Amino acid sequence: MAIKMEKRQYKLLTVVMVALLLLAMPGIGRELAGCVAGESLIFDSWQDVLEFFARHDLVSREGLVATDGGVDERPCVVIDAGHGGADPGKVGQGEVLEKDINLQIARRLKLYLEANDVRVVMTRQEDVMLETGDGSSKKSQDMKARVNLIEENMPRVVVSVHQNSYPAESVHGAQVFFFTGSTEGSKLADLIQNSMLTYVDPQNKRQIKGDNTYYLLKHISVPTVIVECGFLSNPGEAKKLKDEEYQDRVAWAIHLGILQYLSDSV
Ligand SMILES: [Zn+2]
Structure with a gap:
């Protein structure tokens, strides 16, 4: 049986669960309450609630199951919104921050993929850096935590969303990078690059x-x-990249490339 709830009900449920944890396990509960303070607690789905608890190691990632109680057999895609928190990424024209645009596009991409029955895991849903607590630099912890989260979820593919920058202002156009020598990576990159060429910028030569x-x-x-x-x-x-309608087109194009990759490589 699918559970349907309003956004505010998810929020209420999560607050109740955190409160119960505080009573049952004061140590863990207090730590969690600290993390919770920095997050919005607004969830779009039951899966998001589970993701939230998995992020704080309160349920195992293997325990993330479909709402009907069966094993979730949907393909998993990790969307990584680059940078966040103290790391703004590139700072563009008009003081626009790369980290914000990355997240805005990543959120739209998530909705499009979910509408096509893909399980999406986001490395971040807020303006934050990730932490491992291993004492290394913040940026290094952030990158390690992203890799850990990705490997735990064993997704079919990972798509990391970034914006570029170059000293010469005239340089422009989307470009997709893959790990040198990876046939599958290059196939995925090719599908996304072509989709962006068709739906976003037919003049792009990259x-x-x-x-x-x-x-x-x-x-x-x-x-x-x-x-x-x-x-x-x-x-x-x-x-253009600051414009919501354009961000939507970019997300739409990326999602079509991903869907094609998933259907070609079943
Ligand atoms: Zn970047």
């Missing part, structure tokens, strides 16, 4: 490119791509 320096590409075992949606250093493209 081609997919292999890369062996990006941390995520080097450390993740499943096909992974970095989608650089455009250049924030180009005034025209920066303006």
